[in-house]
Amino acid sequence: MNVEEEVGRLKEEMQRLGQLQPDGSYKVKFGVLFNDDRCANIFEALVGTLRAAKKRKVVKYEGELLLQGVHDNVEITLLPLPATTTA
Template sequence: MNVEHEISLLVEEMQRLGTRGPDGKLSVKFGVLFQDDKCANLFEALVGTLKAAKRRKIVTYQGELLLQGVHDDVEIVLLQN
C-alpha cells in the first residue's frame, strides 16, 4: 500500500473512533486506535502511518514515537479532514 492511501485510511478511522473537542478538532487516543480490531487489521505499521501523517501536517501529537501501553493516553489530533 502506498503512504497516501494509508493516511487516508487513518483519517477515516480517526473520524470513526474520535471525538470533537471544544475547539472543534477531532481527536482520538493512541490506545483506542492501537487496540481497535479494524485498525489492527488495516494497518501493518500504525506508528509509521502516524509519523508519515504528522510529517505531512495531517495529524499532530506529543512526542516522536508512540509505543503501545506507554503512550495509550496520548491524543492524536486531526488537523485537516
C-alpha cells in the first residue's frame, strides 16, 4: 500500500471510529485507533501513517510522535475537506 492509499484508509477509519464535529471534522483518541482490531489489520505502522497524514494537513494532533499507552488520550482531528467553489 502506498502512502496516499494509507492516508485514505486512515480517513475512512477515523470517520468510522470518530465523533463528527459541527465543523465537519472528526475527532478520535489515539488509543481508540491504536487498539481497534480493524486498524491493527490495516496499518502496519499506524504512527507513521498518522505522521504522513499530519504532514499533508489531513489530520492534526499535539506533538510529533504518539506512543501507545502514554498518548492514548491524545485527540486526533480529521480535518474537514476545504469547500470547493464552482464558477
